[in-house]
Amino acid sequence: MTSDGDKRYQRAMRMLGEHGQEHLLKFYGELSEGERSRLLGQIEAIDFSQMDRLIETYVRNKPVFEVPANLEPAPFFAMTPDEKTRTQYGAGYEVAKAAGAKLLREGKVAAMVVAGGSGTRLGWNGPKGTYPAGPVSGKPLFELFAEQIRGAMKKFGATIAWYVMTSPANHAETQAFFRKHDHFGLNEADVFFFVQGTMPAIGLDGKLLLETKGSLALSADGHGGSLKALYRSGAIADMKKRGVTTISYFQVDNPMVKIFDTLFLGLHATERSRMSSKMISKEFGKEKLGNFCLIDGKLTVVEYSDLPDELAEQRLANGRLRFEAGSPAIHLLEVGFVEQLNAGGELALPFHRADKKVSCVNPAPGSGAAITIQPDKPNGVKLEQFVFDALPLCERTMILQTDRAEEIAFIKNAEGDDSPATSKRVQSERAARWLEAAGVKVARKPDGTADAVIELSALTALCACDLKNVKLPGRIEAGAKVVI
Numbered sequence: 001m002t003s004d005g006d007k008r009y010q011r012a013m014r015m016l017g018e019h020g021q022e023h024l025l026k027f028y029g030e031l032s033e034g035e036r037s038r039l040l041g042q043i044e045a046i047d048f049s050q051m052d053r054l055i056e057t058y059v060r061n062k063p064v065f066e067v068p069a070n071l072e073p074a075p076f077f078a079m080t081p082d083e084k085t086r087t088q089y090g091a092g093y094e095v096a097k098a099a100g101a102k103l104l105r106e107g108k109v110a111a112m113v114v115a116g117g118s119g120t121r122l123g124w125n126g127p128k129g130t131y132p133a134g135p136v137s138g139k140p141l142f143e144l145f146a147e148q149i150r151g152a153m154k155k156f157g158a159t160i161a162w163y164v165m166t167s168p169a170n171h172a173e174t175q176a177f178f179r180k181h182d183h184f185g186l187n188e189a190d191v192f193f194f195v196q197g198t199m200p201a202i203g204l205d206g207k208l209l210l211e212t213k214g215s216l217a218l219s220a221d222g223h224g225g226s227l228k229a230l231y232r233s234g235a236i237a238d239m240k241k242r243g244v245t246t247i248s249y250f251q252v253d254n255p256m257v258k259i260f261d262t263l264f265l266g267l268h269a270t271e272r273s274r275m276s277s278k279m280i281s282k283e284f285g286k287e288k289l290g291n292f293c294l295i296d297g298k299l300t301v302v303e304y305s306d307l308p309d310e311l312a313e314q315r316l317a318n319g320r321l322r323f324e325a326g327s328p329a330i331h332l333l334e335v336g337f338v339e340q341l342n343a344g345g346e347l348a349l350p351f352h353r354a355d356k357k358v359s360c361v362n363p364a365p366g367s368g369a370a371i372t373i374q375p376d377k378p379n380g381v382k383l384e385q386f387v388f389d390a391l392p393l394c395e396r397t398m399i400l401q402t403d404r405a406e407e408i409a410f411i412k413n414a415e416g417d418d419s420p421a422t423s424k425r426v427q428s429e430r431a432a433r434w435l436e437a438a439g440v441k442v443a444r445k446p447d448g449t450a451d452a453v454i455e456l457s458a459l460t461a462l463c464a465c466d467l468k469n470v471k472l473p474g475r476i477e478a479g480a481k482v483v484i
Contacts, residue, residue: 005033008040019048020207026363027213027370035214042216046200050346055206058353059381065306073323074292074299076279076399077267089270093263100265103246104156110244111149111160111259112230114223115142115174115252116167116196122414127170130177133255133411135424135431136455136481141411142177144255146184147458152260155462160260161190161242163235165226168218171195194233197221201358201380209360209380213370217358222384223251223329227338228347239335247338249331249387256409256427257330260462264332264400273398274337275390279325280404285312289326290388292399298392299399301327325399327388328408341390349390351383358382406430424453431456431484435476438467443478451478460484 009028016022024043028036057063077085081093089096103109115129124131129145132138139147146162153160166174175193178184183191200208201217211217221228226249230236239247246265250257258264268276279292286309290301304312307323314322341348358380361370373379391397402408409426410418432442432450443451454476461467476482 005036005040008044009036012040012043015048016043019052021048023363024208024210024216027210027361031214039214039216042200042218047346051200051208054351054383055202058351058383059202059204059206063353065302067302067306067308067311068295070294070296071302071311072294074294074325074399076292076325076401079401079403089267093266096266096270097262098266099269100262100267101156103265103269104152104160104260104262105158107158107160107243108245109160109260109265110163110239110242110247111145112163112165112226112247112249113145113252114165114196114226114249116165116170116220117252118170121412122420127166127174127177128411129164129174129252131411131420133420133423133427134455134483135428135453136483140177141252141255143181143184144458145259146186148259148462150185151458151460151462154459155466156260159187159190159242161192161239161244162186163192163194163230163239163247165194165196165229167196167220168198192233192235192238194229194235196229197225197232199225199383201356201360201382203360203380204378209358210362211360213361217360217380219356219382220384222352222386224347224349224385224387224389227333227341227349227387227390228385230338231342231347236335236338245335247333247335249333251329253411254328254330254407254409255411255423256407256430258402258407258462261402264402267398267400268332271396271398273332273396274334274394276332276398276400277388277391278328278330278402278407279399280328280402280408281324282321282326285309285314285321285323287326289328291323292325292327293323295392299394299397300392301386301388325401328402328404329387330402330407331387333390337390337394341393347385348393349385349387351385354382354384356380356382425449428452428454432476434461434464434467435472435484437464438470438472440472441475443476443480450476452476452480452482454480455483457484 117128119128119131129142130140133141149160198218199221203209209217248259288304291307293300293302355378357375360373409423411423412418431454436442445451
């Protein structure tokens, strides 16, 4: 009688034979039962009909982005409303802010963080969300976001659910970290963990790569894959049960992101947008940010590497960049729109090709023995989906300008720009400005920067205006390190 393992093996071999990928089971006979089951599970999870299409489109034929003749800069709502906008939304966007606050009070907004990465580039051994990011306290990124959620629940009197996207590599460790810290004061039932999907790495010859004899070379399917993972994990169904209509999407590397911006939420709602984005004004033409553009009237993000220098550097009569709007990966999405994107069984977003050096094992020429390859140049292709590719699929979209000094403090690199040092400095400077606006005297250096390190908890204030009802010190002395 044939065992279940034998039947699975035979089915897998037939499938692989039909698609020219038999080599994936080359070392099957050398594996333990557990390793065999794991490898068969990885193979069974692949839609090989889709994989054949992807290999033909993205591997055998390398897509080349061609700049369309009708490429135009995308319009956006400025931080200060113009005359037309003031008529509709008020001189200080009061109407939109009220609409956003109403959404929060009614419990219709959920937070979603993309946190599948590790802190390897920072020299940190653990999920990136566990990295200490508080300027004084050293609170981890996850705790800083949790404080925003708790602060918003208190301010708006509603329960807010938090959806945390992990990866297969850090899922268990992330959950354990939350348990260790009692979910940072949040109700465990209101924190929903879900795992990002993976895609096999593909050799330049169209063959899927093995990382080891018993495992495919797999990598994350991109931040766009988070929308598929949301749907397949049951997170979208959970949101609908809670009455959530709008998802506040952000990435784990920005501790200053305003998760619950009433202006952003209000404009999104009143403009009837299905997906909205924030933009920051680029500091120079080729800054490494995606560019918000219009192609055939559809909002599209063109990667900085794809925007020709002559367009990237174009300037208007007032000296500002013509293609000014850069993407810091802050979005709002309607729950129904995410459902729509998944309606066909596959996420309706294109893939992007990245040529990578992929460590792998191959049979040695002339024998069945395995050889390990540590390439010194790209030998494979990784395919990813990007969340911003959902924008041109929307019936209605909206972009709001935000001030990078108020909302951007990336932690991406160990040193230099977007490093822990720069992030903590930016966080501290924002806290100093908010305190000074509330009447606190902050010691400053001759160059104008704060002569103190200040951490302002989101439990104290979500915005500068929240400080008017807070008891504050009269002065922050030079050299002080303060948590308020």
